[in-house]
Amino acid sequence: MTTQAEVLAAVGQAGILISLLALAHAPLGGYMARVYSSQRDWRIESAWYRAARVDAHTDQRWRTYAMQVLGFSLVSVLVLYGLGRLQAYLPWNLGFTGLDPAGAWNTAVSFTTNTNWQWYSGEAAAGHLLQMIGFAVQNFVSAAVGLAVAVALIRGFARSGTDGRIGNFWSDLTRGVVRILLPLSVLAAVVLVAQGVIQNLDPHSTIATLQGGTQAALGGPVASQEAIKELGTNGGGFFNANSAHPYENPTHLTNLFEIFLLLLIPSALPRTFGIMVGDRRQGWAILGAMATLWLGALALTTWAEMSGPGTAPQLAGVAMEGKETRFGTAASALFAVSTTATSTGAVNSMHDSFTAPGGAVLMVDMLLGEVAPGGVGAGLYGMLVIAILAVFVAGLMVGRTPEYLGKKIGQGEMTLVAMYVLTAPAIVLTGAALAVSVAPGLAGIQEDGPHGLSEVLYAFASAGNNNGSAFAGLATGTGFYNTALGVAMLLGRFVPILIVLALAGRLASQRTVPTSAGTLPTHRPLFVGLVAAVAVIVVGLTFLPVLSLGPLAEALS
């Protein structure tokens, strides 16, 4: 069914993507390390600090840092909620009314948590102002918050005996936006416009077609949104069809470029980590574990989509349901794996229509906790927590109190790691179990049997891990799902962030222990494999029962 040329093309596009990422890796990773290590403010940053009356120079303890992350995010949720509710009274609303309370709550949380779960259709609910000063602003700052938390954890490893000081939140947030996300998105937007992505403030209009029918001609500042949507691993599309829409993603080239953008920062952050902790090999090891998982998922999904197991694809000859004919199976698989493995959630095809094994892999990508390479910042701190877990078990097996990067992993550290590892499964499992047990939840499920279960599980996996992609098929625009998924997104974002910052504080106050020949080396392939295995085993053991009732049952039937 699949020709050799198609396989070569699939491998070829992955090869091009990896080469581009490899080229950007060292310069971007190094640049980000300098951004967060530099003592000097840019003039525009100083002006902003004065205007906002924030203290951007005190080295903060983790509690202060965490309170400011929470405070800033709370304000973000309130502003977005207000904008959504009051949309009817705002300019450029394109005639759309305000969102209902549950919907506004869901959307406010969704964009603040870098999830960008969209229960609504962009072109049918959100005007240009809400898109620009609501969603676009959060696309930048929610990504910058993720970066800030990751950098705070890196500082925890890099510093020694600081009474828990891990940097300044305002400085980290501002620099992330001003020095990293803004310049990169401007560059990316220019490329996208050049490739045909639209960028205007026109209202959506209805035009008559040559056949005599009517068609909606959509307008909007799409290219600028698109750039940060991918770059910040946000994923909230301007239009409902997201990156399957030709105005968002017109060509094969933009398709590959958008995949490049969403992997760019998460894959370069391990470099930043390596530089800041003073041992680049440690960065390579973390990247190695991320790449192992990503490549494994890509190989599995591409195989599943191209060979198309299952009755319907076999009959049709190819698993093209829900995929853009412009992209085909391989480019859809590459996009889908990258978007689920980076907590982006943008889609260029409908994951609901993927083959059963392909869909299962996408679900597992998210259930891994978004670490391969994960969201901007969030992927790195998630992977570092898994590395600590791996170090703990491996460290015992070499007969020493486990230590990672010179920090002893003791009782306090393990308490936090255990809580972190518990959080996402608790949210996903209880959320999904609730949805299949109560009437309002059951009402939204389109299909019976394994596929219906997959839809629910996918929704809560996506929300709880802040991915934001949807399996479709689930009617989620209801009060129940908007509220429940909103809670899942909120807890799934801020509980781990609090734990990570507490961990950063603990590590920063620990004195760094010198390494010796008896210390477990954490940069060798053996350890890289162990980290990847721990990530898979933890998820596998937790979710295998429910996966066996959902996608596994579907695949094996």
Place this chain on the structure above:
Amino acid sequence: MTTTLSPADAPAGAAPVSSSRGLSWAQVRAALPGAARGLDPRRLWRSPVLLIVEAGAALTTVLAIASPSVFGWVVTLWLWATAFFAALAEAIAEARGKAQAASLRATQQHTVAHVIGADADLDDPGLWTTVEVAASELTVGALVVVDAGQVIPGDGDVVAGIASVDESAITGESAPVIRESGGDRCAVTGGTVVLSDRIVVRVTARPGHGFVDRMIALVEGSERRRTPNEIALGLLLSSLTVVFLLAVATLQAFAAFSGARQDIVVLVALLVCLIPTTIGALLSAIGIAGMDRLVQRNVLATSGRAVEAAGDVDVLLLDKTGTITFGNRRASELIPAPGIAPAELAHAARLASLADDTPEGRSIVELVDARPDADASPLPRGATLVEFSAHTRMSGVDIPAGHAERAISLRKGAASAIHTWIDATRGDARTGLAEASAAETAVADAVAAVSREGGTPLVIARQVGDGAAAALGVIHLKDVVKPGMRERFDRLRAMGIRTVMVTGDNAITARAIAAEAGVDDVLAEATPEDKLALIKREQAGGRLVAMAGDGTNDAPALAQADVGVAMASGTSAAKEAGNMVDLDSNPTKLIEIVEIGKQLLITRGALTTFSVSNDVAKYFAILPAMFAPLIPGLDALNIMRLTSPETAIASAVIFNALIIVALVPLALRGVKYRPSSASALLARNLWIYGVGGLIAPFLGIKVIDIILTVLGL
């Protein structure tokens, strides 16, 4: 340094860490009552894993009574067996300690102390008035007289007298040791027996808080507190338990949605199989057995924390004398002065040493007697011995005329001391001093050469009649490194541990010996203050330091070190300061202590890995059993081709229970540990316990399933 009469220097290439004591049925039987008590839920609050097992077993019991079925009762029975086996593992570990404690306690029975007044004149026994006091009523500071044949009633220091003491009750070493007032051999332990003479002991420990009491508490496990790594691992196990609890609790909702609602018995079976019961059951047994292994090696640790710290040690401070080298220097070579025949020097050296009873003196005689031209004649009659004195720093012999034509005086000693003597014999003829003779230069060169090699030069000189004395040659006294030390240090280096040799020798000598023994670093001309400073310096760099010591002046360093091993023969101050005591007083044992500490952690890590790996196979047994009847496609997961859903689930539960019993001996013995690099250790243990843990249950469950099928269940 050691004061036992028999040499306490164990062979340096000591045995690898492994237990000589196996597990016998008698031990298991003895542990049964303890295991039954261990099922008390109040004892399980620390271990959520075991608590869940019991709660699950209780729940299935109720269900099995409500709606009886063979399957329900089989599962219930084996769930209780799982809980019981977990309690049994701990009880067996504790029972082994209790047997030891009982024999120790026997030494404490009915001891009567003869107390004399605190103001008694210690030098005049005639004036003492003794009062008989039960040992359990003694107060700290009381003076107790102990005569030959009596049991020393409590821990203390000898303040008067000297005695040989039988300490076999605690050390197991039958040769008696000397204990005397003053110096570093004054500490005595309650429960030991004075064999000869009489001593006065000042009691230093309250009754019930002495050495033997601590030891009893330790081996019984009554003072066992969980160590930091054990607590951290416990947290991980608890969080895994919560994850699985969530997974199984929510599974019912998903199953109901899929139209495959499950029996509660099945869900409980799944939960108990998934939570890490294996390591949860064996965790405390591993800890108790680790301490037990130390006690078997006659090491007494004040806390499990110290044992764990031993596994983390980065730097080992070892005293040169008695640890790295044999306590004494030995003659290894004779270097004659120009014009002196080797045989002549050998004869003179022998005569000068015949009456010298020091180990060095004896070694000179042995060296000469081993020569082919040896002359084994005794010391001539009338010869007078010149004792070594701190003032002259030489010893020798004066042989009056008669045996030879003229009287002969022989002296041996340090080069400078002999030089002074030679000068003195020259009397007024000091003119020769200005230009040293060629012979003198040659001797001086030989002295320098011996020093450079790390040896100690002794110069032999002879005076004939009243004439001027002259040097005959140089004896090379050498520190002899114990055999096998280099290999041990290589092993330590592979484990990432740096060894530092501490010695009072000068830097040149110290470095030569260090090179020969293969240690990494040297602290030469070390004072106790230098030792303390070195430890603090290493600790400031974040490294953990271990050391052994016995003297009072070692106490600050022992207290500062992360692992301080005091010798049982040492002073009370040293024993108080350290966190371990070696009853054999063998400083080399530090290395074994480090290995035991590491083995303890490795055993925990390995069994955790094994326990978690096991879950994969259990899923492949239980998931298809649960869902295949309703979703036929899932039968593809039944790769073991188990007979029926009931046998599949029962097999998984039975395997889960039996694997605990199967691993008890391993938990008690500890996993095999060979010093090697961290990467090699990890790879090895991942293979055995990770991959092994994946495969073993597939085989085990299949076998049990076949048996169940044959039995017709």
